[in-house]
Amino acid sequence: MDNNKLKLAEERFYSRFEALNSEILQEFGKTISKFEGLSVSEAHKLAQQMKNGREIDKIMEDLEKASQLSRKDLEELLEIAAEENIEFANVYYEAKGMDKVSYKDSKQFQNIVKSVEKTTQGVFLNLSSTTAIKLLKDNGEGYLKGIREAYEDVIDRCVLAVATGQTNYQKAMYDTIKQLANSGVRKIYYDNVGKKRPDGTIIKYPYSRRLDSSVRQNILDGVRQVNIGVQEQVGKEFGADGVEVSHHVNCAPDHIHIDGQQFSKKKFEKINNNLTRPVASMNCRHFVFSIVLGVSSPLYTKKQLEQDRKKNEKGFEYEGKKYTLYEGEQLQRKIELAVRQQKDLQIIAKASNDKDTISKSQSNITQLTQKYKELSKISGLPTKMDRMRVVGYQRVNVNKLK
Numbered sequence: 001m002d003n004n005k006l007k008l009a010e011e012r013f014y015s016r017f018e019a020l021n022s023e024i025l026q027e028f029g030k031t032i033s034k035f036e037g038l039s040v041s042e043a044h045k046l047a048q049q050m051k052n053g054r055e056i057d058k059i060m061e062d063l064e065k066a067s068q069l070s071r072k073d074l075e076e077l078l079e080i081a082a083e084e085n086i087e088f089a090n091v092y093y094e095a096k097g098m099d100k101v102s103y104k105d106s107k108q109f110q111n112i113v114k115s116v117e118k119t120t121q122g123v124f125l126n127l128s129s130t131t132a133i134k135l136l137k138d139n140g141e142g143y144l145k146g147i148r149e150a151y152e153d154v155i156d157r158c159v160l161a162v163a164t165g166q167t168n169y170q171k172a173m174y175d176t177i178k179q180l181a182n183s184g185v186r187k188i189y190y191d192n193v194g195k196k197r198p199d200g201t202i203i204k205y206p207y208s209r210r211l212d213s214s215v216r217q218n219i220l221d222g223v224r225q226v227n228i229g230v231q232e233q234v235g236k237e238f239g240a241d242g243v244e245v246s247h248h249v250n251c252a253p254d255h256i257h258i259d260g261q262q263f264s265k266k267k268f269e270k271i272n273n274n275l276t277r278p279v280a281s282m283n284c285r286h287f288v289f290s291i292v293l294g295v296s297s298p299l300y301t302k303k304q305l306e307q308d309r310k311k312n313e314k315g316f317e318y319e320g321k322k323y324t325l326y327e328g329e330q331l332q333r334k335i336e337l338a339v340r341q342q343k344d345l346q347i348i349a350k351a352s353n354d355k356d357t358i359s360k361s362q363s364n365i366t367q368l369t370q371k372y373k374e375l376s377k378i379s380g381l382p383t384k385m386d387r388m389r390v391v392g393y394q395r396v397n398v399n400k401l402k
Helices: 004-034 040-051 055-095 107-124 147-163 169-183 211-238 265-273 302-314 325-351 355-379
Strands: 131-136 142-146 186-189 207-210 242-245 262-264 288-291 316-318 321-323
Touching (some): 004 169, 040 055, 055 147, 107 211, 131 147, 147 169, 169 355, 186 211, 207 211, 211 288, 242 265, 302 325, 316 325, 325 355
Antiparallel strands (some): 186 207
């Protein structure tokens, strides 16, 4: 199944939100730079002008524009996923002596896409009012503020830094710059507010996740749900009575018992309903496809599955600690995130003309990238350098900056 078209459509989403994140952080950095060297009265006057200015309005407009474009593009992306699954399934239609099917002529497949689209588009709805920046109080406690409120908060911090007579304004603002970089633009989720935790306490506050990460996960989950929906429909037409769960190396511990296995539909439904992470959700990389029990041979033999499981468990040692390959992948993801945060930090520092922070962030990026390559070489895990990409980041020679 050629999924180049699907990958290109996904890339359009990722690039859009990576660029949006960089744009917003750059604007915060420019704001910080404008207060350097001002008197207290000048700082207060500028703060009032900026709070009433167009800069933040443009940011909110860009968020809403991204929201509208993404909701429009989402249907196209999910349709591509459905079409590719149908094209793959047509081989089996032919084998059964049945006519080929197409997405545009099938109401069933179109309804699958519409259903998934409805649940998937939530991350793109009302971005201007459901995105935030995570800042820290003096005691280190984190709190979320909407983009506009965070912008005004940063302006107030700039004025305070000027008013307290700091001899080095950039040092005074370094913590704020770092907080902005570590946060990035975040998507707020209210789903669990009011619900009980396992210990019986009530969840009072919403949680958040970086917007670019939320978009990536949302799209992956949507495509997987389309894959499953199409497979279920195909299975109905074939009279399938079972499913096979796909296999992938370095499986997470909570899904190892279903990886690569065949089940009756009824048994799989029961198992899946009892999983904390149902298949095709919450970063699960599995999908299921329809089979006829006793007729459809498993794609992987028990020997192959066992070999992969043992290889995962054997893992590797790194910096004096033992890791499974699955844990190694999780460590890779942490380093990738750390690199993106440092690149965000460099972007803000460059916009605020903070040469020391530019230099530190670029040095950290080099060290983290070397660590990533070393970890990948020792573990044998493939590198995913694209996950460390940040639109708008470009290394600079600090000595040549004015």
